[in-house]
Amino acid sequence: MSTAEQLTLRVLSALLREDVLGLRTRGRLDERADGRWIVLDPAAGATLALPVAEEGFQSEYAARLPLLELSGRRVTGLDDILAALGGLADPEDRPGWSAFTEECRQTLATMELHDRVRGQVHTALTDLYGPDPAHWTGPAAALGHDTLAAYLDHPVYPTARGRSGLTETQLRSHAPEFHPAFELRWLAVPAGSVTRHGERPLPSWWPTPSWLGLDLEGGDAAWATLPIHPLTLAAPPAAPRPAEPHTAAESRTATGAPQAGSPRAGSPPPGSPLAEALHATGLAGRAVLADRPYLTVVPTLSMRTVAVADDPTCHLKLPLATATLGRLNRRTIKPGTLRDGAAGQRLIEAVLAREPRFADRILHADEQSWAHAGHELLAVLLRRQPAGLDRAVTVPLAALLAPAPGGRLVLDHLADRFHGGDAFALYDTLLELLLDWQATLFGYGIALESHQQNTSLVLDEDGGLRLLYKDDDGPRVHTARLAARLGELAPEPDAFDDARITGEEDRPLTDLFTTITGHLCTGALAFGLAEHGRAELADTLALLRKRLTEAVDRIGPAGEPLRTGLLDAERLPVKAMVTAGTLLSKQRSGAADINKHYTSGPNYLLPKGPTGLTR
Structure with a gap:
């Protein structure tokens, strides 16, 4: 076909x-x-x-x-x-x-491009990290798994591989499926116009204006520097490197301090997204764009988040003036989401402090360091990976069913190294920890939007499994249950910027748990294992129901909404992302949140009778 x-x-x-x-x-x-x-x-x-x-x-x-x-x-x-x-x-x-027709055309062009270059990219990844992805250890090699995952389709959205408005050249130079390396641009902004958060000092590689060659009134102390993704400038990259990953030598050269000599400082191109953002915030003519690119980065699976090539434990989430998963799903960063993500992380850490059995098994990136200048294109999140990953294999859930170099699935390679070649056993180990943790959070009144891109397996040398989470800016929180469980450690009512996050009903939590933890993180793998012939579908679904039932039972009465809304319901909520994200306006769809707008589908978790029909 x-x-x-x-x-x-x-x-x-x-x-x-x-x-x-x-x-x-x-x-x-x-x-x-x-x-x-x-x-x-x-x-x-x-x-x-x-x-x-x-x-x-x-x-x-x-x-x-x-x-x-x-x-x-x-x-x-x-x-x-x-x-x-x-x-x-x-x-x-x-x-x-x-708009959807054009989205499909862009996606088809991207898919055909993927078909042409996948072999080259796999060869380049093998040259960089070795032939077996089960031995791609450390934060830098983890980016190779992101690249493999980028070739897979989304379990729900049919045109997920398309990115609105980007040319082939821009994709080849900045998209994760090509594993490119590129340099960021930098904007100097009057310090008083920037809102900052986080107590940890900035990394040593974060430039001052003078380091960028800018001689500005008041000196460095009067200014803040914000990294800018090259695509936000709407300018073609200077030196595209199609289908070739960065090399260590390239990274060291490009990431070091800028060479001597003052560049001509200026403004972004007229009509560019960045220029429009500066005009909207009153910073046009005040903010200064450094002409010299600086800091080599490599895109992660999300594309707008990039890893620093010479310090890959540090990721920068940068706004992009494009859309994925629907024309209304813009890849900008609303300043309020930075606050929500930081509050979400603190909430998760408060739960972990009360649940010692998850100590060292549930990891979370540090997302407390961020800044913005009052606009969704003038923002940055500095995400720091936790320590202790240097000798571990870190793989996003989204990569498990991706073909690896040589043609076998990433899952197969991991099963060979860590589970004696038994992919079903690896799936079971994942289910036990993931569902136990997510059900525990539900017992506290928390459901996370921790989908297959935001959840990673961390496989250690001894075969142990941990989970690494990031990006908690879209949870749903049952305030009364949370207050009852956490007491004074519960966040204040105004801790989150988005009022939709908190409420007094279970339905938003069960919907989110079902569509994210259920469908995207575990159900898609159950069906995928069967599709690839690694297990029988009846067995994977029976295992999923068993582990989910155990997790719900473990949290006692607090789990009854999950039992009713997920385990025993005739139908389950299903994301309606095409409708809410592209086909209809928000007024027509009624979607308060594009990513949490639902239709319904059959409950594949219900026990089956001898005829294969749901009882």
């Missing part, structure tokens, strides 16, 4: 899952000679039919063939399919369909 056909199937399946145009709830099943079809009749005066097969993960059915029928006429090709579907949509929603 061609790349275009694969994408078409993913898109059609997502539209069916999210009940776009009423396909799922108003359609009827039609048994034909070639298999099942879902028929929507009439739909805006036309009969719509989609060939389907049973799926069972987050939807009863998925698209079976990359086509649909419109009033008996077969429509193929993703552009034509989306044009046909968009023509049936409400006229008010058609701009969203046009």
